[in-house]
Amino acid sequence: MxxxxxxxxxxxxxxxxxxxxxxxxxxxxxxxxxxEHWLNAWEKTPQNGGRPxxxxxxxxxxxxxxxxxxxxxxxx
Numbered sequence: 001m002x003x004x005x006x007x008x009x010x011x012x013x014x015x016x017x018x019x020x021x022x023x024x025x026x027x028x029x030x031x032x033x034x035x036e037h038w039l040n041a042w043e044k045t046p047q048n049g050g051r052p053x054x055x056x057x058x059x060x061x062x063x064x065x066x067x068x069x070x071x072x073x074x075x076x
Contacts, residue, residue, distance in 0.1 A: 005031040010039055026054070029062060036062045 005011075010030035015023060024040035031037075038059035045052045 005029075005036065007031050007034065012039065012041060024056075026056075030058060032058070038062060 008031065010028060012026040012028040015025055015027050017023075018025065025043045026041040028039045029036050030039045038061075039056065040059065041054045041056035043052060044055050
């Protein structure tokens with residue numbers, strides 16, 4: 001039995017393989033319209049001394065390990 005995330009659900013994990021400042025501080029995935037996409041986030045601190053925040057981006061769809069098609073949400 002496989003688990004499919006509900007639409008709009010995301011997971012982020014600290015990136016322990018970060019080697020440069022351009023690499024994300026956090027990475028994970030988000031489910032959008034039944035397709036799981038890569039998700040990256042960077043920790044930011046405003047120059048004016050404001051509160052820290054996360055800035056992020058949604059990437060390409062994740063691929064099935066043995067093929068080239070994006071993972072599709074299972075129909076109920």
